[in-house]
Amino acid sequence: MPELPEVETVRRGLHGLIIGRAIKKVVHDTPKSFPNAAADVERFLIGAKITDVRRRAKVLMIDLSTGYTLVIHLKMTGQLVFVDKNLEDRSLNVEYSQPLNSTSTIPIAADEVRFGAGHPNDSLIGELPDRSTRVTFTFEDGSHLFFNDQRKFGWVKLMPTLEVPNIDFMRKVGPEPLEHDFTQAQFRERFARRAKSPIKAALLDQTVVAGVGNIYADESLWGAKIHPLRKVASVTDAEYDLLYGELRDVMNLAIEKGGSTDKNYVNAEGKRGSYMDFARVFRREGQECSRCGTIIVKFKAAGRGTHICPKCQTAPTPSDTIGT
């Protein structure tokens, strides 16, 4: 999925594209993706203007002039794609809460959804909606925002803006790692609670630090030369300082590159991100480590596919490891 850099890229894109637009119509295919009652949608969403687009951890928030907010989690395969095209209204002549089906597909030629220029393999999106489209927002001016999600793990929820900070996730989530006032000392201290976890499991724990996912966990651990199965308590202060710097560097670079597109992540304009071209270990098993030439290997750690350089990231001693 979209990790912090991908969600931030989408946020920046949407911020420049949808603020000020008024929502005219909403269509969705399953309550799993958009659980709100039709009456609330009618009252607080239809006719509302977009006032802001924010992000916290991997969660996007689209604020509305009604005092409500669309809270969005893309999970593994979610996409939010804006298409600025005036479409014939009959194409979306489907009542709210009725499923989208093949006959309601809006024909949009592939070249009308803007892809990353120069990318030979960037045809991730052809026409929208497609079969993974879960929610379609239509603005008064005829433009659209599509929420696509192949695996249906992601969701869009409408709720009062003031209640967003009170949802469980927001109360428990850790600090934003890229904030200027986030210090090395804070970073170190956040891990104390997970002393017996493998360091990778703790990095992926959203209550420790916000926004780290599998890609940037592997990338930053490689940068700091820390094996993912080292237990938290065995990592030294100097190593935490290194990891702090690597995590911030890797995420800032990823934002600069528009995120990582491995399978289906795209930004708000349907474009791919190019961080994978700069990845040092993620999905590079079988290739040489750029630091020492050793072949990168992949294995399972913390329940996730994990990539390391076995020479740079030396295996933990038995006492450094939990379990076997």
Next chain:
DNA sequence: CACTTGACCTGTCCGC
């Protein structure tokens, strides 16, 4: 509490 594992879904890829 801290920690691990499986579940949620659909699609794709790999081996037989």
Next chain:
DNA sequence: TGCGGACAGGTCAAGT
């Protein structure tokens, strides 16, 4: 080609 199984970027709810 077809089929079964493993796997995929993230969280949760359960289990120990």
